[in-house]
Amino acid sequence: MQTPWExxxxxxxxxxxxxxxxxxxxxxxxxxxxxxxxGLPAPDVFxxxxxxxxxxxxxxxxxxxxxxxxxxEGHPPLREMIARHTAxxxxxxxxxxxxxxxxxxxxxxxxxxxFINRGDRILVESPTYLGAxxxxxxxxxxxxxxxxxxxxxxxxxxxxxxRSGVKFIYVLPNFQNPTGSTLSLERRHKLIExxxxxxxxxxxxxxxxxxxxxGQHLRxxxxxxxxxxxxxxxxxxxNVIYLSTYSKLLAPGLRLGWVIAPQEVIRKLVMxxxxxxxxxxxxxxxxxxxxxxxxxxxxxxxxxxxxYKERRDIMLExxxxxxxxxxxxxxxxxxxxxxxxxxxxMDAAEVLKIAIERKVAFVPGFAFHANGGGNNTMRIxxxxxxxxxxxxxxxxxxxxxxxQISKK
Amino acid sequence: MQTPWExxxxxxxxxxxxxxxxxxxxxxxxxxxxxxxxGLPAPDVFxxxxxxxxxxxxxxxxxxxxxxxxxxEGHPPLREMIARHTAxxxxxxxxxxxxxxxxxxxxxxxxxxxFINRGDRILVESPTYLGAxxxxxxxxxxxxxxxxxxxxxxxxxxxxxxRSGVKFIYVLPNFQNPTGSTLSLERRHKLIExxxxxxxxxxxxxxxxxxxxxGQHLRxxxxxxxxxxxxxxxxxxxNVIYLSTYSKLLAPGLRLGWVIAPQEVIRKLVMxxxxxxxxxxxxxxxxxxxxxxxxxxxxxxxxxxxxYKERRDIMLExxxxxxxxxxxxxxxxxxxxxxxxxxxxMDAAEVLKIAIERKVAFVPGFAFHANGGGNNTMRIxxxxxxxxxxxxxxxxxxxxxxxQISKK
Numbered sequence: 084m085q086t087p088w089e090x091x092x093x094x095x096x097x098x099x100x101x102x103x104x105x106x107x108x109x110x111x112x113x114x115x116x117x118x119x120x121x122g123l124p125a126p127d128v129f130x131x132x133x134x135x136x137x138x139x140x141x142x143x144x145x146x147x148x149x150x151x152x153x154x155x156e157g158h159p160p161l162r163e164m165i166a167r168h169t170a171x172x173x174x175x176x177x178x179x180x181x182x183x184x185x186x187x188x189x190x191x192x193x194x195x196x197x198f199i200n201r202g203d204r205i206l207v208e209s210p211t212y213l214g215a216x217x218x219x220x221x222x223x224x225x226x227x228x229x230x231x232x233x234x235x236x237x238x239x240x241x242x243x244x245x246r247s248g249v250k251f252i253y254v255l256p257n258f259q260n261p262t263g264s265t266l267s268l269e270r271r272h273k274l275i276e277x278x279x280x281x282x283x284x285x286x287x288x289x290x291x292x293x294x295x296x297x298g299q300h301l302r303x304x305x306x307x308x309x310x311x312x313x314x315x316x317x318x319x320x321x322n323v324i325y326l327s328t329y330s331k332l333l334a335p336g337l338r339l340g341w342v343i344a345p346q347e348v349i350r351k352l353v354m355x356x357x358x359x360x361x362x363x364x365x366x367x368x369x370x371x372x373x374x375x376x377x378x379x380x381x382x383x384x385x386x387x388x389x390x391y392k393e394r395r396d397i398m399l400e401x402x403x404x405x406x407x408x409x410x411x412x413x414x415x416x417x418x419x420x421x422x423x424x425x426x427x428x429m430d431a432a433e434v435l436k437i438a439i440e441r442k443v444a445f446v447p448g449f450a451f452h453a454n455g456g457g458n459n460t461m462r463i464x465x466x467x468x469x470x471x472x473x474x475x476x477x478x479x480x481x482x483x484x485x486x487q488i489s490k491k
Numbered sequence: 492m493q494t495p496w497e498x499x500x501x502x503x504x505x506x507x508x509x510x511x512x513x514x515x516x517x518x519x520x521x522x523x524x525x526x527x528x529x530g531l532p533a534p535d536v537f538x539x540x541x542x543x544x545x546x547x548x549x550x551x552x553x554x555x556x557x558x559x560x561x562x563x564e565g566h567p568p569l570r571e572m573i574a575r576h577t578a579x580x581x582x583x584x585x586x587x588x589x590x591x592x593x594x595x596x597x598x599x600x601x602x603x604x605x606f607i608n609r610g611d612r613i614l615v616e617s618p619t620y621l622g623a624x625x626x627x628x629x630x631x632x633x634x635x636x637x638x639x640x641x642x643x644x645x646x647x648x649x650x651x652x653x654r655s656g657v658k659f660i661y662v663l664p665n666f667q668n669p670t671g672s673t674l675s676l677e678r679r680h681k682l683i684e685x686x687x688x689x690x691x692x693x694x695x696x697x698x699x700x701x702x703x704x705x706g707q708h709l710r711x712x713x714x715x716x717x718x719x720x721x722x723x724x725x726x727x728x729x730n731v732i733y734l735s736t737y738s739k740l741l742a743p744g745l746r747l748g749w750v751i752a753p754q755e756v757i758r759k760l761v762m763x764x765x766x767x768x769x770x771x772x773x774x775x776x777x778x779x780x781x782x783x784x785x786x787x788x789x790x791x792x793x794x795x796x797x798x799y800k801e802r803r804d805i806m807l808e809x810x811x812x813x814x815x816x817x818x819x820x821x822x823x824x825x826x827x828x829x830x831x832x833x834x835x836x837m838d839a840a841e842v843l844k845i846a847i848e849r850k851v852a853f854v855p856g857f858a859f860h861a862n863g864g865g866n867n868t869m870r871i872x873x874x875x876x877x878x879x880x881x882x883x884x885x886x887x888x889x890x891x892x893x894x895q896i897s898k899k
Contacts, residue, residue: 086692086730089756092659093608093630099762126555134558138546147534147540150742185746189768196629200501202581216768221604222501250499284494322494334558337775339595347496354507358625361599364772365744 097376098220117476119463122442128387136372138401157183158368160214171307176319180343183458184349185363187340189327191216191218193355196249199224206249212260212449226453235266238273245281252285258418261462268301275308285323290331293384295417298393320345334454337367391466401474405481407488419466423464425459443479506628525884527871528797528852536795537742545781557777563765564849565591566776572783581714581733584727588751591758593771595748599626599738601763606658614657615617620668634861646681653689666699666826668861670872681715696731701792703825704800728753745775789850799874806873809882813889815896827874833867851887
């Protein structure tokens with residue numbers, strides 16, 4: 084007889100669904116659509132020659148090691164390199180505080196695995212990164228939302244949310260996905276104080292921290308927390324689990340991210356990773372180390388910054404010129420996204436349908452809200468399209484918005 | 492205050508532990524130890540030149556695509572290539588039946604995620620692959636064990652186990668890890684019949700199927716099952732989920748495996764993977780396709796076979812010459828492992844302690860038993876060490892065994 088697979092699935096699969104964004108992306112991948120929907124780095128800035136040099140060097144000099152199984156924690160020289168780089172951002176950590184993951188998404192999954200019992204409440208920004216919600220839904224998470232404005236999570240609302248009892252706080256402090264907002268220094272301090280007062284850990288997700296195009300670099304929460312707890316030493320032992328990635332600095336197709344956390348948390352994450360996929364691809368780790376060991380990534384980040392800054396500026400300029408006055412948007416100081424806000428009675432998902440007919444796409448903002456709302460918002464990516472395409476796409480979108488608003 | 496991390500962890504972490512094998516491996520990595528403990532392919536057979544050619548070709552011809560995000564299902568040309576290769580082994584599947592995973596271990600994790608509620612019973616061979624137990628423990632699995640002999644799982648004992656109510660059957664039909672046993676054709680048929688009678692799916696784990704050094708190739712369970720259900724067509728829709736990997740055919744450091752399953756199961760696995768790590772590294776997939784597309788892997792497998800056959804033969808020969816008569820062992824027709832059986836009152840873990848002092852290592856067999864037992868057994872890897880080292884290591888081990896047995 085035919086196997087009734089549906090009846091065999093575990094209870095947790097009821098909360099598993101395909102991401103709205105990824106489904107949308109499929110739809111917007113027709114070549115004639117200008118898509119501001121994805122979260123893709125610009126392929127123009129991938130350092131192909133450097134990759135080629137590194138692959139050849141690795142295969143010639145240490146090929147057998149780079150193609151063999153390796154330790155779950157990650158390639159030791161890569162972890163040492165990350166610890167050194169991190170120190171410049173005033174986070175003093177040792178390689179023992181670092182676990183290499185297959186992209187930041189895997190770190191989010193492992194954090195869910197480690198901390199979330201079915202029904203546990205996670206404190207998130209509203210809106211927040213969709214991939215985190217997707218990772219944690221499978222573990223049965225519920226969400227407590229704290230709204231954000233142009234200075235990030237509104238910490239005045241945080242205490243009430245903390246008193247509802249949460250497992251951890253999830254925050255994207257720099258050029259947040261989806262809004263582009265950055266958490267102010269004052270709020271970073273406030274967040275750390277409140278987290279400590281209620282004894283709740285912080286998960287700091289920082290994929291874009293180095294992609295700042297204006298304004299002053301703000302110290303990561305993990306660094307401020309370390310100071311707050313007056314623990315400075317070789318090994319980090321504070322209240323923060325910090326995530327970052329090479330997806331935006333080198334290439335997402337490598338799937339290389341990392342977690343920085345107290346050693347006892349890293350040890351537990353290592354057990355999770357061992358059971359999940361043994362270790363991240365050795366070859367990718369050795370190649371990333373080969374690329375980064377003499378400072379190439381620092382140079383390369385400057386190229387990325389200048390490319391993305393230009394694209395952001397052109398997008399903001401064109402929006403100011405062509406978007407109807409009823410629409411507002413954020414002016415991110417870095418990252419890859421900005422956030423559009425339509426009049427309250429408009430539905431961005433409906434606008435998207437028309438926009439796709441006119442060959443331009445974005446992501447409707449409702450998808451990023453853990454507890455509903457945001458129907459009149461939209462996430463717009465500015466890193467992927469070149470200046471010319473950006474101008475054309477924004478003018479198409481401006482036209483759609485004007486028409487839709489005039490119909491109201 | 493200091494964060495009490497231990498108190499924040501989810502219930503499932505109580506069943507998470509580090510693998511005995513991986514902990515042992517750390518211990519046996521001292522350079523002067525001859526280790527038969529690992530499950531490592533021989534680095535001597537990694538096709539370094541072919542990797543170099545492929546990396547260069549990929550970066551020159553399709554670098555931007557190979558370094559970008561890609562679809563969760565996997566690189567389409569790679570899935571097509573796997574479908575074509577699979578067809579030669581009489582499994583007719585389409586690319587829609589295939590999901591690329593980050594090694595087979597990740598497929599095991601996703602199967603746990605998809606099927607296992609806390610307390611669900613999984614039918615496994617005794618002994619079985621430790622990595623599967625580790626993956627499924629985190630989901631709260633319990634195990635029903637069916638013993639195996641030199642023809643694989645003893646199907647006469649299977650029916651009783653099935654009547655205890657199990658979620659699925661897990662079987663490694665070819666040159667099983669850890670015993671090296673191969674499931675006979677008769678028992679494959681019996682397994683399929685019984686699984687169908689009780690409506691229980693089969694998970695077929697086949698990392699070594701192509702590494703046969705003697706005897707006749709046996710058709711995979713998924714192919715026999717497809718025939719049994721009289722479903723032959725482009726799209727597989729039977730009762731089996733089949734796993735394999737490039738770890739043993741190309742290189743484990745790539746972390747590339749795949750699942751073949753009915754489309755509805757693949758769709759669900761894709762959702763699990765999206766939440767877990769978005770997708771397997773694009774670059775690795777594109778490079779593997781570049782290496783395999785013109786038949787290189789078929790040629791290369793012949794090299795691996797002849798290398799491993801020589802090593803197996805030398806090991807068996809040296810064991811016959813130097814092991815005490817009280818010890819018996821399997822004669823695997825392929826794969827990477829053989830299984831030693833000591834007198835019933837001996838403890839292989841105790842023997843290992845002495846062996847490590849004498850600079851030779853193996854894995855004590857108890858670790859592979861889901862429900863205890865096997866204290867007098869040992870797993871011995873024959874693929875990693877070259878002939879000379881194998882001879883030296885086996886003679887050291889033979890001496891230890893003789894001494895320990897004479898002490899009894």
